[in-house]
Structures are given as C-alpha cells and as structure tokens.
Amino acid sequence: MKPSSFLYRAPATLGRALDDLAECAEEGGKVLAGGQSLLPMLNYRLVRPPVLVDLGNITELAEQTITGRGFRLGAMTTTGRLARAPEVRAAWPLLATAASWVGHVQIRSRGTIGGSVAHADPSAEMAATMLLADARITLKSTRGERVEQAGDFFLGYLSTTVEDDEILTHLDFEVPNAGGRWGFEEFAPRHGDFAEAGAALTLPADGSEEHGRAVSFGVADRPFRLPSLETLLTASTGRLSRGVFNGAVGNDFDAVGTVTAEKRDMGAHLVERALRAAGVAVD
Ligand SMILES: Cc1cc2nc3c(=O)[nH]c(=O)nc-3n(C[C@H](O)[C@H](O)[C@H](O)COP(=O)(O)OP(=O)(O)OC[C@H]3O[C@@H](n4cnc5c(N)ncnc54)[C@H](O)[C@@H]3O)c2cc1C
Known part of the structure; x- marks a missing residue:
C-alpha cells in the first residue's frame, strides 16, 4: 500500500520544528526521524498523519558528547553510529554491542536512538539500554522543556509519556557500573x-x-x-x-x-x- 497524502516539512532548526509540530499536533501531525518504523506504519496506513515534520536537517539533534563516563546523545544519533564509533565502544562497550543487534546495517544507518526510544517497541535494544543507564530524556515543545527519567518514561506497548507536540531532543546518562563486568x-x-x-x-x-x-x-x-x-x-x-x-x-x-x-x-x-x-x- 501507499501512505495517505501528507504535508512534508523539513525545518533547519529545532525552534522551527517545534513551531511546525505545535501547529499540526492536534490534527495528528508527527515527527519523522529515521523513518524505519514510521514509514512502514504509513505504508500500511496504521497511521495517517496530515503533516510530517522531518528532523533530518537539524544538526544539533545529531550531536554526541562523551566525557569520561558521561554521555549526551542527540536524538538523531543513528544506531549505526553507536555500533561503529570507536569512542562509543571504548566508553561503554555494552551500548555499542546492543546497537549492533538493531535490525540490519541498512536499518541502523537511518534509524535513530531518539526514534527507537520514542517508538518504545518492547524489544528495542536502545530502549532497554537507556533503561539500564536510567537515562534522563529531554523533551521540548513550544510550551517548554521537561526531563523524564527512563524508569518513568515507558508506559507500555509503543507507549511513552511523550506528548503529541513534544520532540525528544537528547538523552543524558552516566555509564552504569563503569569498568565492571x-x-x-x-x-x-x-x-x-x-x-x-x-x-x-x-x-x-x-x-x-x-x-x-x-x-x-x-x-x-x-x-x-x-x-x-x-x-x-x-x-x-x-x-x-x-x-x-x-x-x-x-x-x-x-x-x-x-x-x-x-x-x-x-x-x-x-x-x-x-x-x-x-x-x-x-x-
Ligand atoms: C526490518 C526492520 C528490522 C528492525 N529491527 C529492529 C531491531 O532488531 N531492534 C530495534 O530496536 N528496532 C528495529 N527496527 C526499528 C528501527 O530500529 C527503527 O529505526 C526505530 O524503531 C525507530 O527509529 P527511527 O529513527 O527510524 O524513527 P521513526 O521511524 O522516524 O519514528 C518512530 C516513531 O517515533 C517518533 N519519533 C521519532 N523521533 C522522535 C523524536 N526525536 N521525538 C519525538 N518522537 C519521535 C515518530 O513520530 C514515530 O512515531 C527494525 C526496523 C525494520 C524496518
């Protein structure tokens, strides 16, 4: 099947993306990240958003900072990057290993950690790993910003505390039991x-x-x-x-x-x- 028709927005800044999402959230507008879960759902018409707000041009969402045992991962960090980057494996080998189990290389090259955590499939390796680290998940909207602990974030099957007008911008955590087995x-x-x-x-x-x-x-x-x-x-x-x-x-x-x-x-x-x-x- 083909998706039902939708308007496509590709803002270059987070501020613009938040405005775009705020405008269409009530009618069911959605954020598009790597598209590896959303596009199949659109093709099967399991969801019919009138507007898609693509986060792919927002460079700040794709950034990573690793300082000692502290990680800040932008939501658009791909699972492929987490699986491959030597600095990720050096700082937290468990995270790199978990990322390498996500789908196939093609899926990992587009799928993002923010998309995986927001989608909340119960089998998702990234959701499990963020729960293990009890990551702090930052969510922004035009109403403001809030931070949720991973332990409070997952509500059930494909269900989280993310509101329709919120964008998951980044995840912060310290490597749990750093240096241990x-x-x-x-x-x-x-x-x-x-x-x-x-x-x-x-x-x-x-x-x-x-x-x-x-x-x-x-x-x-x-x-x-x-x-x-x-x-x-x-x-x-x-x-x-x-x-x-x-x-x-x-x-x-x-x-x-x-x-x-x-x-x-x-x-x-x-x-x-x-x-x-x-x-x-x-x-
Ligand atoms: C063949 C195949 C095999 C796969 N195997 C696995 C696997 O083994 N393990 C696994 O974990 N996953 C697997 N996946 C799913 C893949 O990891 C997806 O990439 C991931 O679930 C969603 O990430 P995405 O960036 O593609 O998000 P998208 O598909 O773009 O979005 C998914 C959902 O999250 C929302 N969303 C995305 N980003 C944000 C954000 N920043 N803020 C708020 N909401 C957001 C979207 O609106 C949408 O509802 C597989 C997919 C395929 C097609």
Whole structure:
C-alpha cells in the first residue's frame, strides 16, 4: 500500500520544528526521524498523519558528547553510529554491542536512538539500554522543556509519556557500573529480526560498593529492571545458586504482571546467559 497524502516539512532548526509540530499536533501531525518504523506504519496506513515534520536537517539533534563516563546523545544519533564509533565502544562497550543487534546495517544507518526510544517497541535494544543507564530524556515543545527519567518514561506497548507536540531532543546518562563486568544477550529467530527476548546487565567494578543493574526486554509490554537480581550483583559476585537465581528473577518477572510462561522461560534463560557472559555462574 501507499501512505495517505501528507504535508512534508523539513525545518533547519529545532525552534522551527517545534513551531511546525505545535501547529499540526492536534490534527495528528508527527515527527519523522529515521523513518524505519514510521514509514512502514504509513505504508500500511496504521497511521495517517496530515503533516510530517522531518528532523533530518537539524544538526544539533545529531550531536554526541562523551566525557569520561558521561554521555549526551542527540536524538538523531543513528544506531549505526553507536555500533561503529570507536569512542562509543571504548566508553561503554555494552551500548555499542546492543546497537549492533538493531535490525540490519541498512536499518541502523537511518534509524535513530531518539526514534527507537520514542517508538518504545518492547524489544528495542536502545530502549532497554537507556533503561539500564536510567537515562534522563529531554523533551521540548513550544510550551517548554521537561526531563523524564527512563524508569518513568515507558508506559507500555509503543507507549511513552511523550506528548503529541513534544520532540525528544537528547538523552543524558552516566555509564552504569563503569569498568565492571557486563553481559548483553538476545534471541531472535533470524539475524536482524526483533528480539523475542533479551537481557542486559552490569556488575560493579572491583572495589566499588555499588550494586549491579539488570534489564529484561522483549518479554513484557515494555523493558523492565530486575531489582531483586540487582541486589545480588556486587563486584565480587562470581556464582549464584540456581535456587537464589530463580527466586530473584521470579520475583522480578512476577512484578511485571503481563509475562507469559514461554516468555518468562526465555527471558530468564537470557538473563542467565548474560550473567555467564559477565563471569557469573548459575548452578
Ligand atoms: C526490518 C526492520 C528490522 C528492525 N529491527 C529492529 C531491531 O532488531 N531492534 C530495534 O530496536 N528496532 C528495529 N527496527 C526499528 C528501527 O530500529 C527503527 O529505526 C526505530 O524503531 C525507530 O527509529 P527511527 O529513527 O527510524 O524513527 P521513526 O521511524 O522516524 O519514528 C518512530 C516513531 O517515533 C517518533 N519519533 C521519532 N523521533 C522522535 C523524536 N526525536 N521525538 C519525538 N518522537 C519521535 C515518530 O513520530 C514515530 O512515531 C527494525 C526496523 C525494520 C524496518
């Protein structure tokens, strides 16, 4: 199918884009980023926005700053850049690895981190990774600016707190458990498909008093943290008994509520694989 007709705007500045979006938001106007989710939805007429505001010409939205363990990623940063850039891999290898799992190279060359996070597919690697880092997500509109923590941002299947007239401009975070062990695992039936389930986790660096972080994705209607498991992950964790692991992950999956038995098994298996990749045996 072909999309229904729409007006196309391609502003050169963020201010102009916010004005354009404010004008058409009530009638269902939408922001276009990499188009890798929106264009298929337009072609299938799942959405029929009267106006598209393309963010592709706004250079400030495509910028990245990495200082030590601190990241600021403009919303138009492509997942291809995150997968390839040596400075990203050096500062946070988990993020580069997660980005390399997003679709195929063609998808990654256009798809953006802002689009992925705003679209909020429950299997999206970037949404899961931003939740792991508890990123601060900046949203702007002609009404002003607000910052949302990733933990409060994802509301459900393809649902977030972004208002119709808001543009996600950038994401800020510190690398969680910098210098510590980590694991990222997912299962997809074919290379490039969306994950059926996945897990990302970090352990504190040696000498740190922090706890680890862990996220499951593709399992429920949104990615979610695993707080019971996290309390078990310290710098020296090298082994978890099967009973302790099952109890903690079971608690965390119960708290989400919408997990089928099949997804639960797959999700728990991927958490275990991610732990193994991080040097933690479950036996
Ligand atoms: C074959 C195929 C395989 C794929 N595999 C995967 C995969 O394995 N993992 C994965 O995570 N994704 C996958 N994707 C989706 C891809 O990652 C998309 O690029 C991503 O979901 C959306 O990013 P985008 O920049 O293309 O956004 P768009 O498609 O342009 O926009 C998506 C939605 O977000 C909104 N939006 C975009 N940017 C902003 C912003 N800055 N502020 C406010 N709203 C915004 C749009 O209005 C739209 O509603 C796949 C896509 C295809 C076609």
